[in-house]
Amino acid sequence: FAAEVAGVDEIGLANRGEDAEITTYLEKSLTSELSGNVIDLCPVGALTSKPYAFNARPWELRKTESIDVMDALGSAIRVDARGPTVMRILPRVNEEINEEWISDKTRFVWDGLGRQRLDKPYVRENGALKAATWDEALKAAAEALKVSGDQIGVIAGDLADAEGMKAAMDLAASLGVKSIDCRQDGAKLGVGADGAKLPRESYLFNSTIMGIDEADAIILVGVNPRKEAAVLNARLRKAWLRMVPVALVGERVDLTFDYNYVGAGPDSLKDLKAGHPVFDTLTNAKRPLVIVGQGALTRGDGGAVLNAVSAFAAAAGCFKDGWNGFNVLHTAASRVGGLDMGFLPGSGGKDVAGIVAAAQSGDIKTVLLLGADEIDTSKLGSAKVIYIGSHGDNGAHRADIILPAAAYTEKSGTYVNTEGRVQRTQRAVAPKGDAREDWAIIRALSAYVGKTLPYDTLAQVRAKLGQDHATFLGLDFAPGAHGAGVAGPYGAAGAMQSTGFTTSIKAFHLTNPIARASRTMAECAELAAGVNPAVAAE
Numbered sequence: 001f002a003a004e005v006a007g008v009d010e011i012g013l014a015n016r017g018e019d020a021e022i023t024t025y026l027e028k029s030l031t032s033e034l035s036g037n038v039i040d041l042c043p044v045g046a047l048t049s050k051p052y053a054f055n056a057r058p059w060e061l062r063k064t065e066s067i068d069v070m071d072a073l074g075s076a077i078r079v080d081a082r083g084p085t086v087m088r089i090l091p092r093v094n095e096e097i098n099e100e101w102i103s104d105k106t107r108f109v110w111d112g113l114g115r116q117r118l119d120k121p122y123v124r125e126n127g128a129l130k131a132a133t134w135d136e137a138l139k140a141a142a143e144a145l146k147v148s149g150d151q152i153g154v155i156a157g158d159l160a161d162a163e164g165m166k167a168a169m170d171l172a173a174s175l176g177v178k179s180i181d182c183r184q185d186g187a188k189l190g191v192g193a194d195g196a197k198l199p200r201e202s203y204l205f206n207s208t209i210m211g212i213d214e215a216d217a218i219i220l221v222g223v224n225p226r227k228e229a230a231v232l233n234a235r236l237r238k239a240w241l242r243m244v245p246v247a248l249v250g251e252r253v254d255l256t257f258d259y260n261y262v263g264a265g266p267d268s269l270k271d272l273k274a275g276h277p278v279f280d281t282l283t284n285a286k287r288p289l290v291i292v293g294q295g296a297l298t299r300g301d302g303g304a305v306l307n308a309v310s311a312f313a314a315a316a317g318c319f320k321d322g323w324n325g326f327n328v329l330h331t332a333a334s335r336v337g338g339l340d341m342g343f344l345p346g347s348g349g350k351d352v353a354g355i356v357a358a359a360q361s362g363d364i365k366t367v368l369l370l371g372a373d374e375i376d377t378s379k380l381g382s383a384k385v386i387y388i389g390s391h392g393d394n395g396a397h398r399a400d401i402i403l404p405a406a407a408y409t410e411k412s413g414t415y416v417n418t419e420g421r422v423q424r425t426q427r428a429v430a431p432k433g434d435a436r437e438d439w440a441i442i443r444a445l446s447a448y449v450g451k452t453l454p455y456d457t458l459a460q461v462r463a464k465l466g467q468d469h470a471t472f473l474g475l476d477f478a479p480g481a482h483g484a485g486v487a488g489p490y491g492a493a494g495a496m497q498s499t500g501f502t503t504s505i506k507a508f509h510l511t512n513p514i515a516r517a518s519r520t521m522a523e524c525a526e527l528a529a530g531v532n533p534a535v536a537a538e
Contacts, residue, residue: 033230033508036107037091037100051108051520052088056080061087064428067415068106069159069408070515071229072330073209074417075102079110079409079428086110086409086429096210096478097417103230105509105521110409112518116392118404119433129402134434134444141401142448144384147365149176153355156182156343157371157389158332158512161413161425162472163461164388164405164438165334165343167453168370170464171442174451178349179364182338184374185504186352187294188302189328190339192491195347200471200479202306202490203339205419206324207289208478212239215325217285219247219262219278219316221269221309222501223293226255227508228331229418247278250295250501264500266301269308273315282316289325290318294504297328301496308496310488319487326488330418331504331511337416341469359383369395370438371405373513388441390432393513403441406431407514412458413437414465414472421478422471 039048061080068075068089075098078090089110091102121137122129132140145152154172156165165182172180183189189203207215212235225233233255240246240257247260249268260278262268272279282288290313296305310326318325330336338344345351350358352375358364360381367380371389377398387399390407410431416422431437436444439461446453455461466473479485509525510516 033103033105033226034101034234036104037102051111056082056087062428064409064426065092066409066426066428067423068102069333069415069425070103070105070109070512072333072335072418073097073229073231074333074415074421074423075106075231077102077106079426081409081429084429084432086113096208097421098231099235101231101234104524105230105511105515108520108524109515109518111520112391112514112516113407113409114432115519116513116517117407117432117435118390118392118396118402119435120404121434122399122402124400129399137401137403138445138448141386141403141445144366144386144401145175145368145445145449149178150348151363151365152177152179152368153350153359153364153366153383154180154368155184155352155355155370155372155375156180156334156338157184157369157373157395158334159408159514160334160338160371161408161411161415161438162334162337162341162465163414163458164370164442165338166341166461166465166468167439167442167446168368169341169343170453171446171449171451172368174446174453175449178346179351179355179358180343180349181345181352181355182335182343184332184352184372185294185298186302187297187335188306188491189297189335190342190344193303193494194492197342198490199486200340200420201324201326201485202310202488203328203330203336204479205291205327205329206479206485207287207327208419209235211287211323211325212236212289215239215244215285215287215289217245217282217287218289218291219282220250220259221248221290221292222250222296222305223291223329224251224253224255224295224503224505225291225293225329226253227503227505228293229329230508232329245278245281247281250293251503253503265498266305266308266496267498269312272312279316282318285317287323287325288313288316288318289327290316291327291329293329293501294331296501298504299497299501301494303491304494304496307489307491307493310490311493314488324485324487328418333415333417336418336420337414337422337472340416340420340471341465356380369399371395371513388438389513390435391513391517393516403445404431404433404435405438405441406435410435411437414462416471419478420471422475424475 076092076094313326
């Protein structure tokens, strides 16, 4: 597995016969983001999960089938729990997405679900956060929202479910708020520079993940799939083993397989069309594939890059009858769902960068963060910050009012993966303490501000979601598998910077509040950074 699937020759057998021992080479740790899968492969239990070992017996555990939210693939998982505690997370087979593999972050992040949790509401008084009742916290939040709509900003985070975002969007609309955004990283997706809505195909992984198996030429632009979607990278490696040529424009990285390095940035895209052998390979292919990452789309010129890459895909023949080879690889589980429902700035509204700048200048008085922890909260100035989330991370540290929410293993929530497939997490354990589901918190808050939302149950929220946004009506359906849809190029052409594309994820193990609360992920991050590399060889 390590050599063939993960692509790292770092584990093997030392000695012979009864003295044989499975170990890493030369006291080095495994660097693969898929290393935990060897636990499932070992037929005799010689390779075990160290965090789970001796903590529970399999027959003591309740098993809940769910999906992962650590990246935007939506891998199929099984959550095993005992009492109120998640004890382990295992993969389920889904050939269309993750086959039988999951990343190490997906598998080992579970200890973060019990640490740094927000289990009661808090209100800041005299500079310090103090525990409060739900009534006190909701009254304080409602008071903070008693400003004009243009003085309020709403930002949805990377782990927000569709039901919570829908409730936040409806509440914002009732208050006349137009500065809302789900693109926490600033990606130029969903709308063009002129504010016009772009087709869904402009931000989906259109070929579908399984479509990689059909591709006969692949080019990666501004993406490091090994860090951004480790399981997808294993499928790309499988294509490379079939002798499918792979090229890369962007940061030169170790993908566990060889590729033709074209260049670092937008200038290389222009050079490709000028008779480059890689372009000839793509145009001669029957199923050419272009994958563009967030590293290329979160830049200031991201809209122009989207247009240039999709125009390149069109010139390379990626749009054919029954095939759309233009793919956007997302990194946040919530992103496609937010884009699908239009959780984007309205006419005259501000995006994430605009909300932060306006809060710093004093133009925005109140900011509602729906699990948004990846923005620079130190730049929110004197604005009142209402934070709805599960962990005491960046957003909670800056918040004036904290409304505790359930984590993904504690609720049934809808997510749309990078290929546009609508899936749902399932509740494996109860929320911690007084925590509630995102949508229920916002529904309660709406009553306190005198703008009661028209739903009282999860079923009613989902009915409204499907009524307003038809894409949420079909579960487990990947639109790209059934036709090319709207062909590119997407958006408007514009000037591009000459600087090279960079990878959007720098620390694979620490990309969200749950991962940052995990001791296991912290240890893995240290090992990945080269601190004490011999620890994992013990």
